[in-house]
Amino acid sequence: MGEQISMTVKGNMATALGAKLCRPNVVPAYPITPSTLFPEKMSEFIADGELDASMINVESEHSAMSACIGASATGARVVTASASQGVALMHEMLFIAAGMRLPIVMAVGNRALSAPINIWCDHQDTIASRDSGCLQFYAENNQEGLDLMINAFRIGEDHRVLLPVMVGIDAFVLTHTMEAVKVPAQEDVDDFLPPYKPKYGILDHREPATFGSFAPPEYYQEFKYEQTKAMEKSSEVIDEVFADYAERFGREYCKVSTFQCEDADIILLTMGSMSGTAREAIRKMRGDGKKVGLAKLTVYRPFPEAELREILSKAKAVAVVERNISPGSTGAIYAELAGAFINQKKKPLLKNFITGLGGRDILVETFREIYEKTLEVVKAGEVKEPMEWVAMNEEVMR
């Protein structure tokens, strides 16, 4: 194994370094805060001869994903990046990329959706495309961003999967924050990730085939069934690939990772960069004798139902902390977690906390408040108010 080089980089640079190590052929991209540094860095790598690939500086995110689809269907390894309105603009094409079973990888700087316009972090952009058929990974820090990019290609391109993968890094908290990362050696990534071999045909005049057919009612449902089965199958592929990555590179990933959950009465379920703060809050609360643990969701699609059930069923209550909201319902993870437990005899009380929208800081104090509110639920033995908003600006609310 080659030596892993230590570097101190912003999150966008970390995902760009991860992408570069995967030797993509084509990078169609459009600038958008906070992910712009990704296409900038990829352009530099190409300009400096560090990466043998072509940028396509498209005129919109819709065209970015469209060009990704064209290039991927031609047999190229393809990567792009976007955020917020850009992910929303390419929404249509995300479904088509997945429906055509193209393993395109996209780094997302998770950012709030307008209106009001806001460039800071929440998860609404990718959560809004959860039904597109793309796998979704969320990083806690820049190292995870880098590593998850490399894993994303291997998982998406696996012949049992063949689906696009999104790797989310939180806007500014990660995209623009310098952190130390270890960068694997090129030869080791080459060994981990063989060149992309499409399972079915590609756009090649020597073997003509039609892609993106019109499928009438007697065929459409079977296409969707096969696609859904591939997403389900990706669950075991993720486990295999994460395990292989851990063995080779020494960093372990799980769909859901835990901290101090064994004897916890209350478990905080988090996603993205808030998880680090939650861990710190738990250390402090443990010092005060509170039996609290953390479950961090790294993989949101496929939704790791079985793992979550296994981890969370031992707790008395789970606080689902989310940076997204479906107006008229709850946070997306809460609703899905409730679904995962609905047919179980043994299940924890579930409480949903909406916070961190549009870059609102999620502090150690926020998690203390969440813990106390969840403790009240445990004491009461029931959940009267399933969803609560925390860290509200009371001055504005007056």
Add this chain to the structure above:
Amino acid sequence: MTEKEELELFASGHRACAGCGEGTAVRQILKVAGPNTIATICTGCLEVVSTGYPETAWEIPLIHAAFENSAAVAAGVEVALKELGRKEGVNVIAFGGDGGTFDIGFQALSGMLERGHDITYICIDNEAYMNTGIQRCSSTPYGASTTTSPTGKYSIGESRPKKPIAAICAAHGIPYTATANIAYINDLKKKVKKALETEGPAFLHVFAPCPTGWRHGSDDTIEIARLAVETGVFVLYEIIDGDICNLNVTVKPKKRKPVEDYLKRQRRFGHLTKEDIAKIQQEVDEKCDRYGLPKRE
């Protein structure tokens, strides 16, 4: 290339309406392009009639993704071919209908032209959204009745002139722009050949009547297409390097027929009065003067 050497790459048995101008256009274009061609198409009639799973009318590699992005998908294909070392000797054609070109796909088209991809973009224009049932488009000519620009007590039908798409594309400074018409197959094929031989982006605007939408007999398609040129309604030209001063009219009728000959054959114009027709005639006359076409009969 002689007729014998040409391959049929757009198979018969597709589901286009009888007399469909678009089917004729694609068949002839692919004869010129040959088998070493990859095509993209946008959502619309062409996709519906030719790609119904599990069949396909396409004997060349084809990709359809969505409505507004044939040019962007083609850009991805072209760059990938170059990156993977497979572009040499391979044509990339992006097809679009008029809706997918003039309206919803215009941004992606402009981006592709501006970036200089080696792609021939071919718009097959039947002057309305035919697949959804004859709705007006920015390609619909003045006076045409469509389902969203119907003629009525207070409406002449479409109230706006046709968008000059070929001139707009040429204004990007692309190496080759041309208009063509399915009634002038040799002119069309020459232009396809030139477009494909051009290094960099080329734009072809192909006029193709739609019996269903224009409401004319299915055996009148070619005659009506020819009348569009003979009356000067649709001018056949090519523009090199986007230089409007370098515009070459390729088919000049010796004497121009009155526009009424063209309009009266189509029920979409059936409501037009003598005054309406005179107004259209005047506009066509002025346009033909600019192109240096002969005076009217």
